[in-house]
Amino acid sequence: MIISIFGLGYVGCVGMGCMAQSGHTVIGVDVAPEKVERINSGKATIVEKDIDELIANAHALKLIRATHDYKEAVLHSDISFLCVGTPSTDKGHLNLDYIYQTAKEIGEALEEKSTFHVVVIRSTVLPGTNDKLSAIIEKFSGKVRDIDFAVVSNPEFLREGTAVADYMNPPLTVLGSSCSKAIHIMQELYKNTNSPIEVVAVEVAELIKYVNNSYHALKVVFANEVGSVCKQLGVDSHEVMRIFCMDKQLNISPYYFKPGFAYGGSCLPKDLKALNTLAHDLYMETPVLNAIDDSNVKHLNRVVQMIEHTQKRKIGVLGLSFKAGTDDMRNSPIVSIIENLSGKGCEVRIYDKNVALSRLIGKNKSVITEKLPHLNSMLQDSLHSVLAWAEVLVVANKEDEFKTLVLSDNQIVIDLVRIPELEKQKNYKGLCW
Ligand SMILES: NC(=O)c1ccc[n+]([C@@H]2O[C@H](COP(=O)([O-])OP(=O)(O)OC[C@H]3O[C@@H](n4cnc5c(N)ncnc54)[C@H](O)[C@@H]3O)[C@@H](O)[C@H]2O)c1
Incomplete structure (x- = not known):
């Protein structure tokens, strides 16, 4: 040519x-x-x-x-x-x-x-x-x-x-x-x-280079902040990052790279906080590590804003644990959203089959009844009853039963995790897609 x-x-x-x-x-x-x-x-x-x-x-x-x-x-x-x-x-x-x-x-x-x-x-x-x-x-x-x-x-x-x-x-x-x-x-x-x-799509081809280069810049400063903390501790930073890069399942992989809901659970928030506190105690400035939690909170605020924009007050939340297939509610990000909505006068009903089950068998009973007593009263044992009542449905994890929701034309779905089957619902809103 x-x-x-x-x-x-x-x-x-x-x-x-x-x-x-x-x-x-x-x-x-x-x-x-x-x-x-x-x-x-x-x-x-x-x-x-x-x-x-x-x-x-x-x-x-x-x-x-x-x-x-x-x-x-x-x-x-x-x-x-x-x-x-x-x-x-x-x-x-x-x-x-x-x-x-x-x-x-x-x-x-x-x-x-x-x-x-x-x-x-x-x-x-x-x-x-x-x-x-x-x-x-x-x-x-x-x-x-x-x-x-x-x-x-x-x-x-x-x-x-x-x-x-x-x-x-x-x-x-x-x-x-x-x-x-x-x-x-x-x-x-x-x-x-x-x-x-x-x-x-043309827009994807146009945007990808900016995403690539921003991520490359993030990699550089992340490695440098980790390296600086390591140096203060007398730990070999190159050895730490060599081991880091060997994990091809969670670290150097597509995992965690799908736009979706905020992170939560028993490990990420706790361990990030520990590293940030360690850096602070060493009198080190690590603005990127510090900004991670802030970004997560901003993402949660976007969810609350989306729900507020519907101007509806009967909110059904599907999924309470921090991800599907678990009953672990420690640092589940949806809990802070529910608390925020309740504080603003919304009525919230929650369905999560794993949490409902663990409540019944007493496994997570103390977490629910002692630490989250206000949530206990919102928990429903039947998905159907939440669907029949809610004006807005907030889908917070990828439990299989949420793929086939049957909704009326005036119900709004706010999907925090992108369930493809839900995207054909009439009033569907994806969190960041
Ligand atoms: N440099 C890189 O590593 C790299 C990598 C990937 C993408 N890019 C992107 O590619 C683009 C070019 O980058 P670069 O580093 O090659 O830039 P450059 O500045 O080295 O070269 C650009 C050339 O365009 C010429 N030019 C300006 N107006 C012109 C016109 N009307 N007609 C003909 N020539 C004209 C300039 O005289 C210059 O020689 C940028 O958008 C950059 O972001 C650069």
């Missing part, structure tokens, strides 16, 4: 070298004259392992060249990759000026083109940019999106320092577009990539 690349910085230069190595012809476009000159003399525009050789080889094979003439580049290519910078504004917002300028240029060029053209956003952009880019191209070309051209969001995951290796072996390739023809063209382009190709 013949590909044009707008922006010959880190992403554009690496993309140019790697695509040429796969046998494609690449035309680079940049507003910086020195970058155009460097490519045209077979030199990379960046300092990066292996890139000098890739660019020199591709140049010798006449597979690459660069120009300032954006029209010529678009008219002679099938796909245009946008790799221009997306810096922050002074106030911290995303500055998309370069992206929109490039969209205008591509639009002007497409006015003169009669064949289908794919525009690929490689730069890191927030949700909504794909749509806005398409609108700008439509305006300047007079063409119609998804018929004459299409925009594909295809975020770049490379890291500087290992950019060529990362480009060649990405963890995955993410594609989002409203046009299936463009997706097929991109799948063909990436067919030799040795990693999964995920076709997702």
Whole structure:
């Protein structure tokens, strides 16, 4: 294929070298004259392992060249990759000026083109940019999106320092577009990539890079805070984190990564508090570790707000223990929500088959009758009676029997755990999805 690349910085230069190595012809476009000159003399525009050789080889094979003439580049290519910078504004917002300028240029060029053209956003952009880019191209070309051209969001995951290796072996390739023809063209382009190709909604493709990088930053500061506490205690932090990373079931895994209800139970709140108190006693500032509980409380507040917004007062809570299949109510986050709602004058009735059972057999009796006597009076032994009475149903754990709730059209379900079967209910509200 013949590909044009707008922006010959880190992403554009690496993309140019790697695509040429796969046998494609690449035309680079940049507003910086020195970058155009460097490519045209077979030199990379960046300092990066292996890139000098890739660019020199591709140049010798006449597979690459660069120009300032954006029209010529678009008219002679099938796909245009946008790799221009997306810096922050002074106030911290995303500055998309370069992206929109490039969209205008591509639009002007497409006015003169009669064949289908794919525009690929490689730069890191927030949700909504794909749509806005398409609108700008439509305006300047007079063409119609998804018929004459299409925009594909295809975020770049490379890291500087290992950019060529990362480009060649990405963890995955993410594609989002409203046009299936463009997706097929991109799948063909990436067919030799040795990693999964995920076709997702455009907004998912646009947002994922921000989620990735925010998480990577969180990993760095988490490890550094743990390391700093370890150092004060005379414990080898690298050994602690080596062992931490060996747990592929709970630590380095998808577990705990589904947006859902707040954490609770007998261990997480207690042990987090102990580590934070230890750091405090060592006169250490660990703001990330400290903020975890605060974030959890804010999440609980969102649940209370959602229930308040219904303006209903008869609230049925399904699930009292901190997760399905247990009767353990120690630090169950739903308990604080129930207490909050009761304090605001709501009438609450609760159903949890495990808690009801343990109350009957006396196992959890003291917790319920002594520590939570007010909850005892709200507990119902029958799911049916709560369903028949409540105006709002708050589903707080994933007990199987909650999948098949039969509700009337004016009952509202607030799902804190995402039970897919419930999503088809008429008045369904997911907590954070
Ligand atoms: N650098 C990374 O490691 C990395 C990794 C993944 C994604 N990204 C994202 O990719 C994008 C590009 O990053 P980068 O580090 O390669 O940026 P960069 O600043 O190194 O390169 C951007 C290039 O775009 C050129 N440019 C600006 N306006 C232009 C226009 N109208 N026409 C043609 N060229 C134009 C600039 O002259 C510059 O050479 C950003 O959105 C960035 O967030 C970067």
